Every structure is written in structure tokens, then in C-alpha cells.
Amino acid sequence: MADDHTRVQDFFTTRAADWDTRFPDDGPAYAAGVDALGLRVGDAVLDAGCGTGRALPALRAAVGAQGAVLGVDLTAAMLDSAVRAGRDRSGALILADVARLPLRSRSLDAVFAAGLISHLSHPGPDLAELARVVRPGGQLALFHPIGRAALAARHGRPITDDDLRAEHNLRPLLARSGWLLGTYTDEDDHFLALAVRTR
Numbered sequence: 001m002a003d004d005h006t007r008v009q010d011f012f013t014t015r016a017a018d019w020d021t022r023f024p025d026d027g028p029a030y031a032a033g034v035d036a037l038g039l040r041v042g043d044a045v046l047d048a049g050c051g052t053g054r055a056l057p058a059l060r061a062a063v064g065a066q067g068a069v070l071g072v073d074l075t076a077a078m079l080d081s082a083v084r085a086g087r088d089r090s091g092a093l094i095l096a097d098v099a100r101l102p103l104r105s106r107s108l109d110a111v112f113a114a115g116l117i118s119h120l121s122h123p124g125p126d127l128a129e130l131a132r133v134v135r136p137g138g139q140l141a142l143f144h145p146i147g148r149a150a151l152a153a154r155h156g157r158p159i160t161d162d163d164l165r166a167e168h169n170l171r172p173l174l175a176r177s178g179w180l181l182g183t184y185t186d187e188d189d190h191f192l193a194l195a196v197r198t199r
């Protein structure tokens, strides 16, 4: 577990400073991903694996000043970049592992997680921990500003059947972790899986 975390932290620490400049045109895709959560003013929402906080302004806009926006990430350098970009004005930033969230059970209305799931070494237990902190009926958005096939092409590798985000893998994984998969979209310009916290 510690080795897995160190690998993730090392990977993202070297990328933190220029993370936002790598894909500068992703803003509208993030706004649309947040929009799909259907947040209401006053809601409490977590950005799990928030990185540099690219989604935080859209999440704050959705829940308003009365709402609560939290960003959790394992990599301190990513959170430092979030602060430098002023994203801490949109939400509270917490250095933590999504496997052990310092949050009360059922205290949130929704979780937004962009680009997180493929970096988790224990996705089942981690998704179950996200389910723990969300009220029954609350929502989870697993988002990426690029689809699976386009991402595989960018990395010069084929898309494989064992990909965690393939619908036939993701649906049962979510079901075992306390989530019911609803909408599933995998297009070149975005990936979005929307799930509801089961009772």
C-alpha cells in the first residue's frame, strides 16, 4: 500500500507544476461533467483526487456559497499547485487518501472524481469508502476529459478488455462497492460514468 502511494505521489509530484498547462482547453469539459451531477445550491460535494483543483470552481458555482466543496488528494505538490492557482478559494483542500477519508459517514451529497479511478491500487475498497461518506441516493461522477479509446491512442497502446473503466468491468465493481451505475458515456471528448449511492 505504501509503495503504491509513493509511486502515485512520485508520478504526480513531477507533473504538478505544469499540470494545468498540459491540457489548457479542458475547462468546458469539466464544467459539463460537473453539470451532469445535478448539484443543488447548498449541497456538500467532494472532488476525490482533486489534483490542482481544476473542477473546484465549477463545483463551487453549482453549490453556491451555502454549499460545501472539499478537495482531497494524496499528492501534496498537486495541492500546492491548486493553492498557487487560487483554487483554495473555491473549496477546502485536504491532503488525504480516498481509502481513509476524514469525513463522517453519509455527510456528502455527491462525489466528483476526474482521472482518479485508474490510479487506484484498490479500486473496490476505495469506491466503498467514497460510498460511505455519501448519503443514500447521492451521486458519484467518474469523469475524464478524454474517452478510453482516444486516451489509449494518445499513449500508443490498444484499448483492452480488462480496462477497469470498460462498462462490463465498471458496473459490477460499482455494484460491489455500494453504487448503482446509471448513465455511461465513453466518447472521444469525454468519459462519464454516473452512479447513485444504493441504500
Ligand SMILES: C[S@@+](CC[C@H](N)C(=O)[O-])C[C@H]1O[C@@H](n2cnc3c(N)ncnc32)[C@H](O)[C@@H]1O
Binding pocket: 008, 009, 012, 048, 049, 050, 051, 052, 053, 054, 072, 073, 074, 075, 078, 096, 097, 098, 099, 113, 114, 115, 116, 119, 120
Ligand atoms: C490524473 S490526476 C487528476 C487530477 C484532477 N482530478 C484533474 O482532473 O485534473 C489523479 C489525481 O489523483 C490523485 N490520487 C491518486 N490516488 C489517490 C488516492 N488514493 N487518494 C487521493 N488522491 C489520489 C493523484 O495524486 C492525482 O492528483
